Amino acid sequence: MLRGVFLLLLCQLCGEALSRSLSLPAPGPVIGLALLAAGLVLWAPREDVDQTDVGKAANALLASLSLLFVPAGVGVVQYFDLLARYGLALAVALIASTVLTLLATVGVFLWVKRRAAA
Amino acid sequence: MNWQLWVYLQTTPLFWLTATIGAFLVADRLSLAARRHPLANPVLISVVLVALLLWLSGTPYKTYFDGAQFVHFLLGPATVALGVPLYKNFALVRQNLLPMAAALLAGALVAIVSSVALAGWLGAPREALVSLAPKSVTAGVAMAVSEKLGGLPPLTAVLVILTGVIGAVIVTPLMNALGIRDFAARGFAAGLASHGIGTARAFTVDPVAGVFAGVAMGLNAVVTPAMVPLILPWLIR
Numbered sequence: 001m002l003r004g005v006f007l008l009l010l011c012q013l014c015g016e017a018l019s020r021s022l023s024l025p026a027p028g029p030v031i032g033l034a035l036l037a038a039g040l041v042l043w044a045p046r047e048d049v050d051q052t053d054v055g056k057a058a059n060a061l062l063a064s065l066s067l068l069f070v071p072a073g074v075g076v077v078q079y080f081d082l083l084a085r086y087g088l089a090l091a092v093a094l095i096a097s098t099v100l101t102l103l104a105t106v107g108v109f110l111w112v113k114r115r116a117a118a
Numbered sequence: 119m120n121w122q123l124w125v126y127l128q129t130t131p132l133f134w135l136t137a138t139i140g141a142f143l144v145a146d147r148l149s150l151a152a153r154r155h156p157l158a159n160p161v162l163i164s165v166v167l168v169a170l171l172l173w174l175s176g177t178p179y180k181t182y183f184d185g186a187q188f189v190h191f192l193l194g195p196a197t198v199a200l201g202v203p204l205y206k207n208f209a210l211v212r213q214n215l216l217p218m219a220a221a222l223l224a225g226a227l228v229a230i231v232s233s234v235a236l237a238g239w240l241g242a243p244r245e246a247l248v249s250l251a252p253k254s255v256t257a258g259v260a261m262a263v264s265e266k267l268g269g270l271p272p273l274t275a276v277l278v279i280l281t282g283v284i285g286a287v288i289v290t291p292l293m294n295a296l297g298i299r300d301f302a303a304r305g306f307a308a309g310l311a312s313h314g315i316g317t318a319r320a321f322t323v324d325p326v327a328g329v330f331a332g333v334a335m336g337l338n339a340v341v342t343p344a345m346v347p348l349i350l351p352w353l354i355r
Contacts, residue, residue, distance in 0.1 A: 008195040015198070025343055027259050029197035030336045036201030041208065049206055058199035061192060062328075065318040066160045067142045068193045071186035072257060072279055073165035077172065078179045079276045086273075089240035093250060094277065097233035098284045098311050101254060102292055105225030105307035105334075110300060113217040 004057025011036045128175050134185030141167040154322055156290045161315055162283050193314070197256075200317075200332035207329045214302055214330075221303075222334065225310040226341045227349070229254040234353045247354055249273040253281045255342045256313040256335060263343045267350060278313070285312025286319035301327040309334030 015032030018024060024031065040049065049055040076083075083090065127133045145163035152158035172182055183190070204211065211218075233250050242250070248269035252260040257278045264274035289308045298304055305327030308316035313335045321328030 005195070008198045011198045011201070012194050026336070026340045027256070029194040030256075030339050032194075032198035033201045033204070033332075033336055036198050037204045037208070040201065040205040049202060055202050058202035061196045061199045062203070062321065064142075065196055065314070065321060066146075067139065067164070068189055068196055069161045069279070069282065069315050069318065070138055070142055070164045070168065071183060071190040072193075072275065073161055073283070074168045074172070074182060074186070075179060076165065076276045076279050077169040079272055082270070082273055083276055086242050086246045089237045089242040090246060090250065090277065092240060093233045093237035093242070094253065094280055095284055095288075096236055097229060097253075098281055099288060099292065100232045101225055101229040101311040102285065102289055102307045104228035105221045105310045106293065106296075106298060106303050108224040109214075109217045109221035109303040109306055110298070112220040113214065113300075113303070116216050 001053060001056055001060075004053035004055070007054045008032075008036070008057055008061070011039070128177055129181055131185035131188070134177075134182045135188055136185075137171060138164070138168060138186045138189055141171070156287045156319075159283060159286050159319070161286070161318070197314070197336075200329075200336070203325065203329045204333060207326060210302065210326065211329065211333060217303070218306060218330075218333065218337070221306055222310065222337050222341055225307065225334075226254070226338055226345055229311060230342065230346055230349055231353065234350070238353065244268075244354060245270055246273065248350065250277055251346045251350055252342050253277045254311050254313065254338060256339050259339045259343060263346050267347060279315070282312045282315025285316045289316065289319065290323060302330045305330035306334045310338050313338070 011032035012029050014035055015030070016028030018031050019026060019028045045052050050059060141164045142160065144167065145160040148163055149158045149160045172179070230251050233253055234247050237250055238247050245268065248267050249264050252263040252274065255263070255278070257275050260278045261271040261274050265271045285308060289304070293304045301324040305320040305324065308320045308327065309331030317328060317331035317335050320331035
């Protein structure tokens with residue numbers, strides 16, 4: 001388990017270093033994600049990846065993924081007045097735009113998939 | 119309880135770290151009892167519980183965050199951890215490269231244009247519009263984009279979190295109403311529109327949806343920062 005946590009942190013650290021030094025557009029953790037996936041493909045563990053150290057550590061973290069957003073979420077309270085100042089316009093825009101984004105993304109995904117299959 | 123003891127405890131990181139995890143356990147119970155109904159979103163419930171506690175005890179957010187930062191820190195490693203389910207479903211992801219690329223560009227474009235155009239039409243001022251543009255991307259990246267273009271990073275953080283919660287609440291009923299059963303497509307949309315909070319929701323609905331949500335979140339963290347500076351001049355005069 002400790003080895004798994006170390007590997008996750010190491011991937012993030014390398015991602016952070018690459019992102020900064022090469023001024024990549026992707027943030028450190030996202031590059032770390034790509035590094036971990038690429039590492040697993042190259043290493044190709046023989047057993048089920050869930051049984052490896054890194055697999056156990058990753059699954060333990062992902063099982064409580066929602067929890068990790070709570071501290072930032074509570075931060076919203078701090079800016080209620082800021083939000084109230086811009087008020088309704090932002091609320092309406094957020095809800096409508098999120099619905100439109102979901103529709104556009106899923107629509108284009110399915111449309112291209114169907115065309116590619118045909 | 120001894121008043122002085124309480125006064126002491128509520129200023130310690132230990133108290134607020136414990137309270138954060140405790141509030142989440144309660145919220146998760148409620149969410150399970152509601153059979154994972156989208157409105158009973160565990161992030162939303164926990165935030166309300168903790169915010170209520172902060173308000174009742176008159177605790178400033180900074181004191182709270184001294185404790186909660188230990189949980190917050192894990193967001194980075196958890197993002198890296200998405201590499202494991204990605205690896206497990208690598209074949210499925212590879213089969214869907216083309217739909218993913220097209221949906222990524224379309225979704226990112228619609229997220230930016232629709233939010234900025236709507237809020238602008240409803241009379242929101244310039245700095246609010248700039249702060250709104252990167253709202254579908256994970257918080258750290260969105261704040262950097264907002265700052266670079268003259269927005270208000272704290273406002274952006276709030277809008278990002280709200281977008282996450284809105285997407286996580288809406289995505290399941292919306293997709294069910296449309297009769298969409300392709301969990302790769304559903305998950306991809308959830309992660310693209312509402313980043314990590316949408317991804318967390320996707321994982322509770324279906325493991326494949328979770329994987330595609332994580333991939334969409336990662337890809338959008340690259341595409342939106344590139345797209346916003348190109349599009350914004352056309353939307354804001």
